Amino acid sequence: xxxxxxxxxxxxxxxGEKVFLECVQDMDHxxxxxxxxxxxxxxxxxYFSYDVKMKEKGDIPEGYSVSREKKERFSLILESASxxxxxxxxxxxxxxxxxxxxxxxxLTVV
Amino acid sequence: GESVGLHLPxxxxxxxxxxxxxxxxxxxxxxxxxxxxxxxGKGPQFIIDIRSNMDKRQGxxxxxxxxxxxxxxxxxxxxTQPGDSAVYFCAERAGGAGNMLTFGGGTRLMVKx
Numbered sequence: 105x106x107x108x109x110x111x112x113x114x115x116x117x118x119x120g121e122k123v124f125l126e127c128v129q130d131m132d133h134x135x136x137x138x139x140x141x142x143x144x145x146x147x148x149x150x151y152f153s154y155d156v157k158m159k160e161k162g163d164i165p166e167g168y169s170v171s172r173e174k175k176e177r178f179s180l181i182l183e184s185a186s187x188x189x190x191x192x193x194x195x196x197x198x199x200x201x202x203x204x205x206x207x208x209x210x211l212t213v214v
Numbered sequence: 215g216e217s218v219g220l221h222l223p224x225x226x227x228x229x230x231x232x233x234x235x236x237x238x239x240x241x242x243x244x245x246x247x248x249x250x251x252x253x254x255g256k257g258p259q260f261i262i263d264i265r266s267n268m269d270k271r272q273g274x275x276x277x278x279x280x281x282x283x284x285x286x287x288x289x290x291x292x293x294t295q296p297g298d299s300a301v302y303f304c305a306e307r308a309g310g311a312g313n314m315l316t317f318g319g320g321t322r323l324m325v326k327x
Binding site: 108137139143144148149162196198208 | 248250255258259260303314315316318319320
């Protein structure tokens with residue numbers, strides 16, 4: 105089975121901190137995505153990557169950056185966390201036409 | 215300022231009844247559609263998919279219908295069970311780099327025993 109692993113289930117960070125959310129997949133997939141999920145808004149795409157060192161902005165990239173130095177790892181970076189970035193963050197890896205999701209990281213910025 | 219949370223549309227059904235969850239998609243160029251189920255505390259999980267050259271696809275207890283004329287997708291769950299209680303998302307793929315998926319807002323299904 106494909107496994108997508110996010111490094112933390114729950115995080116609490118202070119306003120202004122730099123935050124790293126890590127995602128690792130074990131099936132050599134090229135395409136990886138970061139979404140945030142907020143009540144009533146569904147899943148919104150932040151960034152995606154279709155190859156090592158390649159990245160594309162999604163619908164809501166402001167306040168975020170990403171890093172894809174190795175194929176299996178896709179990191180989401182909040183350069184200076186703000187309270188409006190409190191959310192559930194989901195990483196996904198796509199193979200062919202199916203998306204596999206991690207379990208999510210619930211980030212609270214205080 | 216204070217943020218106001220939005221509420222997901224909710225469908226409440228009796229155990230054993232059939233459920234129909236609807237989704238409107240936005241891009242007429244989308245060629246592939248997926249339904250996901252998300253249980254509390256977990257990431258979304260694939261349920262069933264359909265390509266744009268089809269109008270119906272059946273799985274185990276689930277059927278997806280696609281109406282390209284009105285850009286509408288539905289998920290039918292037969293004999294709904296308590297374990298079906300979850301949030302259901304539709305997603306469309308428009309092709310291009312990255313196989314980018316665009317998700318709908320989600321519908322919460324509540325199954326009453």
